[in-house]
Amino acid sequence: MELLFNITIFPGMLYFLAWTVLLFWFFRKFMAALHKRVGPHFNGPAGSYQTLFDFTKLLTKESVTPSGVNPYLFSLMPILAALIAMLPSAFIPWTPSTTVVPTEYGVLALVVLIGIEPFLLFLSGFGSDNKYSFLGGIRILTQMISSETAFFLAALSPALLFGTLNLQTITESASWLSFVVLIPAFVLYFIALLALLEQPPFNIPDAEQEIVYGFYTEYSGTNYFLLKFAEFAEFMAVYAGATVLFLGGYKGLLVDGYLCFFLKMLLMAMVMMAIRAATPRVTMKQMIRLFWQYLVPLSLLNIAWIMLAKIYLLGGMA
Amino acid sequence: MKKTIQIPLGSQHIALLEPIKFRFECENEKIIAVDSDVGFVHRGVERACATKFSFDSVPYVVARICGLCAITHSLASTMAIESLMEGEVSPKANYLRILLVELDRIHSHLLCLAHVSENAGYEAMFMRIMGDREPIMELLELITGNRVQFDYVCIGGVNRDIDSRIVATTQTTLNTLKSKIQEYIAEFSSNWSLALKYKNIGTLSLEDAYRYNAIGPLARATGLATDVRSSSKLLPYDEVGFKIVVGESGDIYARNMVRLQEILNSIEMCRNIVEGLPEGEILTPFKGKPQGKRLQDSKPLEES
Numbered sequence: 001m002e003l004l005f006n007i008t009i010f011p012g013m014l015y016f017l018a019w020t021v022l023l024f025w026f027f028r029k030f031m032a033a034l035h036k037r038v039g040p041h042f043n044g045p046a047g048s049y050q051t052l053f054d055f056t057k058l059l060t061k062e063s064v065t066p067s068g069v070n071p072y073l074f075s076l077m078p079i080l081a082a083l084i085a086m087l088p089s090a091f092i093p094w095t096p097s098t099t100v101v102p103t104e105y106g107v108l109a110l111v112v113l114i115g116i117e118p119f120l121l122f123l124s125g126f127g128s129d130n131k132y133s134f135l136g137g138i139r140i141l142t143q144m145i146s147s148e149t150a151f152f153l154a155a156l157s158p159a160l161l162f163g164t165l166n167l168q169t170i171t172e173s174a175s176w177l178s179f180v181v182l183i184p185a186f187v188l189y190f191i192a193l194l195a196l197l198e199q200p201p202f203n204i205p206d207a208e209q210e211i212v213y214g215f216y217t218e219y220s221g222t223n224y225f226l227l228k229f230a231e232f233a234e235f236m237a238v239y240a241g242a243t244v245l246f247l248g249g250y251k252g253l254l255v256d257g258y259l260c261f262f263l264k265m266l267l268m269a270m271v272m273m274a275i276r277a278a279t280p281r282v283t284m285k286q287m288i289r290l291f292w293q294y295l296v297p298l299s300l301l302n303i304a305w306i307m308l309a310k311i312y313l314l315g316g317m318a
Numbered sequence: 319m320k321k322t323i324q325i326p327l328g329s330q331h332i333a334l335l336e337p338i339k340f341r342f343e344c345e346n347e348k349i350i351a352v353d354s355d356v357g358f359v360h361r362g363v364e365r366a367c368a369t370k371f372s373f374d375s376v377p378y379v380v381a382r383i384c385g386l387c388a389i390t391h392s393l394a395s396t397m398a399i400e401s402l403m404e405g406e407v408s409p410k411a412n413y414l415r416i417l418l419v420e421l422d423r424i425h426s427h428l429l430c431l432a433h434v435s436e437n438a439g440y441e442a443m444f445m446r447i448m449g450d451r452e453p454i455m456e457l458l459e460l461i462t463g464n465r466v467q468f469d470y471v472c473i474g475g476v477n478r479d480i481d482s483r484i485v486a487t488t489q490t491t492l493n494t495l496k497s498k499i500q501e502y503i504a505e506f507s508s509n510w511s512l513a514l515k516y517k518n519i520g521t522l523s524l525e526d527a528y529r530y531n532a533i534g535p536l537a538r539a540t541g542l543a544t545d546v547r548s549s550s551k552l553l554p555y556d557e558v559g560f561k562i563v564v565g566e567s568g569d570i571y572a573r574n575m576v577r578l579q580e581i582l583n584s585i586e587m588c589r590n591i592v593e594g595l596p597e598g599e600i601l602t603p604f605k606g607k608p609q610g611k612r613l614q615d616s617k618p619l620e621e622s
Contacts, residue, residue: 035441035442035445035446036445036446036449037445131323131324131325131326132325135323135325142552200439200513203437203439205612207439210333211325212331212332214348276442277441277442278442279440279511279514280435280438280439280440280443280511280512280515281438281439281440282511282514282515283347283514283515285347
C-alpha cells in the first residue's frame with residue numbers, strides 16, 4: 001500500500017506532474033519578469049492554468065510519426081526517457097522518513113541514472129531520421145561526454161568527505177562547516193548541471209537559431225509532452241541531487257522538512273533562470289574547451305581539496 | 319565516404335527575417351560552403367509601377383517593398399522623380415525628410431542589433447533592445463500617423479508638419495534612448511561571452527568589401543568609408559552634424575559597434591533638426607509631368 005502511494009503520488013507520477021506544470025509556469029513568469037514582459041496572464045490567477053491547458057492540449061493532439069523512421073524506437077524513447085528521469089527520486093531522502101529505496105549506494109544510483117538520460121535523448125534524435133534531430137543528438141552526446149566528468153567528480157566529493165555513499169547519512173552529517181568546504185564542488189556541479197540539462201549558456205543541442213529544435217524537431221502531441229516531462233523530471237532529479245549532496249537536503253534553519261527541500265530546489269531553479277537571462281549561447285568548441293581545459297582539472301583539484309579538508313578540518317568525522 | 323553534412327536553412331526559419339534559403343555544407347561545426355536562393359519575395363512591384371500607376375503614386379507603391387524601411391524606397395523614388403521635374407523642395411521639408419530617415423535608421427539598426435543578439439542565443443538582450451525600440455516606433459506614429467508603412471514623403475515635400483508638442487516628445491525620447499545606447503555600447507564591447515560570439519567571426523576584409531560592392535554598416539565596419547549620405551548631396555546632411563562612422567576589423571563585433579555609433583550620430587542629427595527647424599512651407603507644388611523618355615526608349619545607363 002505504501003509502495004503504491006510512493007509510485008503514484010508522493011515521489012512518483014503525480015508529484016512529477018505537478019512539479020512539471022508548476023515549474024513550467026514559474027519559469028515562464030520568472031523569465032518574463034527578467035525580460036520586462038508580462039508572461040502568461042489570462043487563464044487563472046497570474047496565468048497559472050496556462051501550462052496545465054498547454055499540456056492538456058498536447059495530450060489531445062495527434063502524435064505524428066514521420067514516415068521512414070523506426071516507429072518503435074521513435075515512440076519508445078519518450079516513454080523511456082520520462083521513466084528513467086523519474087527513477088532517481090526513489091533514492092532521494094525527501095523528508096527524514098521518506099526514502100522509497102533506502103540503500104547504501106544512493107550517490108552511485110543518482111549519478112548513473114542522471115548520466116543515462118542524455119543518451120536516451122540522443123537515441124530519440126537518432127531515431128527521428130531528420131538532420132536537425134540527428135545533429136541535436138550528436139551535440140547532446142558531445143556535451144554529455146564533456147560535462148559528465150566534471151559532474152561526477154563534483155558529485156562524488158561529498159561522498160568522499162563523509163566517507164559514505166548513503167544519501168540519508170550524507171544529509172544527516174551535513175553541517176555549516178561541510179557546506180563551506182563543499183562550495184567549490186557545488187559551483188562545479190552547478191556549471192556541469194547547466195550543460196547536462198542543456199540550459200543556457202549550454203543550450204547547444206536545441207539551439208533554435210541553428211538546428212531548429214534539436215532532437216525535439218520531429219516530435220509532436222503526446223510524445224512531445226513526454227519529452228518535456230522527462231526534461232522537467234530531469235531538472236528535479238538534478239536539483240534534488242544538488243540539494244542532498246551540497247545543501248543539506250531537508251535540513252532547514254528553524255524546522256526540518258520537505259518545505260526546506262523544496263525551497264532549496266526552487267532557489268536553484270531561479271539561479272538557473274537568472275543565468276539564462278544573462279548569457280548568450282557558447283559554441284560547441286568553446287564548450288568543449290571550457291570543460292576539458294578548465295573544469296576537469298579544477299574538479300580534480302577539488303578532490304584534493306576535499307581530502308585535505310577531511311584530514312585537517314573535519315579530522316574526527318569519518 | 320563523404321565527410322560533410324548538408325544542412326538546409328530556410329526558406330522559413332526562426333533565425334531569418336525574410337524568406338531566403340541557404341544550404342550549408344558543414345564539416346563538423348564549420349561551414350565550408352553555402353548555396354543560397356533568394357527568389358521567394360518577387361511581387362512584381364517594378365512591373366506594377368511601370369504599367370498600373372501614374373508617376374505621382376509610384377512613391378507610395380514602392381514604399382510597400384519593405385515594411386520596416388518605409389521611407390527609404392519612397393524617398394529615393396520621390397527624389398528621382400523630382401529631379402526630372404521643375405521645382406524646389408523647401409529647406410524645412412528637406413530637414414523633415416532627414417529627420418524621418420534618421421528615426422527610421424535608429425529603429426532599423428535597433429532591430430538588427432536585437433536579432434544579432436537573439437541569433438547568438440541571448441534572448442534577454444533581444445527583449446531589452448526591442449523594448450527600447452518601442453518609443454521610437456511611437457515617435458514615428460506621432461509624427462506620421464503610422465508605426466510602419468507611413469506615406470510621409472510626397473512629390474514636392476512632406477505630408478505632415480510637426481508642432482511644439484512633437485518636438486518636446488522627440489527630445490525626451492531621444493535623450494532617454496541616448497543613455498540606453500551608451501549602456502549597450504558598454505555591454506556589447508565588454509561582455510565576455512558576447513565577445514566569444516562576435517569577435518573575429520564572419521570577418522569581411524576590406525578588399526572583399528571593395529570587390530563585392532558592400533554597402534552600409536557591413537562595408538563601413540571593414541574600414542571602407544562609403545556612405546550615401548556623404549557621397550550624394552541630395553539632402554543637406556552636412557548642415558545637421560553628420561559624421562561618417564567607420565570600423566576596423568570587419569567582424570560582427572565591428573558591425574555592431576558601427577551600428578551603435580551610427581545610432582548615436584542619428585540621435586544627434588535628429589536633435590539638431592528639431593531644435594533648429596526653419597519656418598516655411600512643407601509642401602511646394604511641382605507642376606507638369608517629369609521630363610524624359612519612357613522606359614522602352616531610353617538607352618542603358620552607361621551609354622547615356
